[in-house]
Amino acid sequence: MITSASGWRKVFAESGDENDTNGEIGQENRIIAALAAETFAEYILSKNKSPFIALGMDTRPTGPAIANIMLRVFDAKKVAVSYTGIIASPEIMAYSHSVDAFVYISASHNPIGHNGIKFGLNDGGVLNGQENAKLVAVFEQKCHSPDALEHAKSLIEGASDIDLDWVFAESVASKRTSLTVYRNFAKQVISGTDYIPKQNAFFARLRQAIISNPISIICDMNGSARTMSIDSSFLDECGITFNTIYGKPGQIAHGIIPEPENLIWCAKEMENCHAHGDEHCILGYMPDCDGDRGNIVYWDELEEKAKVLKAQEVFALSVLSEVAFSVYSAAPSEVHGLVNKAQQLLQQQSLNKIGVAVNGPTSMRIDEIAESFGAKVFRAEVGEANVVNLAREKRAEGYEVRILGEGSNGGNITHPSAVRDPICTIFALVKLLALRDETIAGTEHKGLFHLWCDASGQSDKYKENFTLRDIIQTLPKYTTTGVSEKRAVLHIRTESHAALKANFQKIFEREWAQKKDSLAGRCGICSYEAVITNGTKETRNVDDYSKSGKGGLKIIFKDKEGAPLAFIWMRGSGTEPVFRIMCDVKGDNPQQEAELLEWETNMLMEADKM
Secondary structure: OEEEOOEEEEEOOOOOOOOOOOOOOHHHHHHHHHHHHHHHHHHHHOOOOOOEEEEEEOOOOOHHHHHHHHHHHHHHOOOEEEEEEEOOHHHHHHHHHHOOEEEEEOOOOOOOOEEEEEEEOOOOOEOOHHHHHHHHHHHHHHHHOOOHHHHHHHHHHOOOHHHHHHHHHHHHHHHHHHHHHHHHHHHHHHHOOOOHHHHHHHHHHHHHHHHHOOOEEEEEOOOOHHHHOOHHHHHHHOOOEEEEEOOOOOOOOOOOOOOHHHOHHHHHHHHHHHHOOOOOEEEEEEEOOOOOOEEEEEEEOOOOEEEEOOHHHHHHHHHHHHHHHHHHOOOHHHOOOHHHHHHHHHHOOHHHEEEEEEEOOOOOHHHHHHHHOOOEEEEEOOOHHHHHHHHHHHHHOOEEEEEEEOOOOOOOEEOOOOOOOHHHHHHHHHHHHHOOOEEEOOEEEOOHHHHHHHHOOOHHHOOOOOOHHHHHHOOOOEEEOOOOOHHHEEOOOOOOHHHHHHHHHHHHHHHHHHHHHHHHHHHOOOEEEEEEEEOOEEEOOOOOHHHHOOOEEEEEEEOOOOOEEEEEEEEEOOOOOOEEEEEEEEOOOHHHHHHHHHHHHHHHHHHHHO
16 A cells, blocks of 8 residues: 555555456455554544544445445544545545544545545645654554454444444435535635625626626546536536536546546537537536546637647646736726736735745746746645645745646645645636626726736737637647656666665766757757755755655756756656656757657666666
8 A cells, every 4th residue: 555645545446456346345455444544543533532524435436345444443433424425525625624634535546446545634635744654654553463453353343333324324414514515615715715795796797707708618527526516516506507428426437537548538528519509618627536636628719629738738727817816806996007916916015925836847837927927936746735735834934825736737726725626727717718808996907818918928919809729829838748648657676766866866967968068059958957855845956866765856957047948857656656757848849858858768767777
């Protein structure tokens, strides 16, 4: 079992086949589930003598078996549980604010035979790395105990059947409550305010804008937990026409990870909608199994076809939207033109400084977007928990960090949420499309896209009847390795990643001495900087690559003026037994991206043999 802060995961199917759709988990996995439940029960009991926690799962076949074991152990340990059954991870994390903690059974985007467990308190996110490490240490100790098998059996058998019957009977009411909590929380996140009259005014304005410029959305649910969530009803409230395919829980029709190879079904359905006269079907999305991640398909009216947005583009659009929304949300009477307003925001009290928190491999296009608005980008190690905690640290320092996330994986996290949510991604795009120029109280109030065009020096690209294609055309141009590409995944034998990176450093410095003149002449690359990320800490200009350990290592290549042109990045996955690499290059330059990535690959393969 991989036990990262992002989730404990393994193949739970009894056969050991990661693609097995059977719900049986076998004796060993029942013991693992029981000991994991006891570990968390003891942890939460140490904080609260009478804890009340939420437990839910995604739609994987092995979920019910794991849930049954964990419910029995929680009952035996006298931990009260609100069992929601199938629930999307952003929903249970929103619901967690109403309880003391949560346990979520899911393996996110991993193949269907996998499953796992996420643990969190009531702050809306998973436990941070430090707290997770405490659980892991206790869990491993329990697993190594000579009487682990008998102890786990006694825990399972110690549950009261009467208590369990009532927990299951109450699950319908628990699910109803979680949906209400999630809907209310989504309204706060999307509108940017917890003041209900302001929320209602915002959604009334948004709904009216959508009535004037209709939007229809298609979702390939792929049998995920979002089949049981708020998507349909909430979008309908906002005046958005909503249709689904594979919309029954557990109807997993194709690969789970929402990358381009699995977004083709959504794209085909969008084209089918247009063929049948739905000209307003301009957006589509597909969530992963736990429903916290959703990448995007859009309608390209020029080419008259549905196109898949790359993960980095989805995140870039979300950042553009939400940072612009921070400017847009100012009272109309205070708006005196975009650039002045952006400067005003940064000149106010430190609490109004704008920040964006991302992971190490997020494309540098985010830095360009943020810089246009005077915002600052902060980077953490890969892992949603790392980015969320970095954002919290920066808020404590006085930054307004509304938007954060892992651009390399797509989707976004919008504060006060602490988890990716496709509803937030969809509404970031909806706000970009719907909130257009208008006059309020005699003052011109520019829409989000107009604000962006002015801020980025592209005022000439703004037009009144813009589409998502027009917005995409204004994004900074970068060529970036996709996280799901075969080129992005290496299988490394060296167990110590610190040793691997020390070897890589020797090879890289040798290669740099040989190639630097050629790189300067062909690519304009004149210098480099090594950067490492560990948890929430980014360290620049490092001279010992091994210090990154299991964290991220990035080599940023710069031009003669010291401006970044490209980077290569590497890190061992915390949730899968693979080593991930990628490259990001300024401009539309696939040849250079391929060359730099191949160079990185060859150096790592050599380092792995040392």
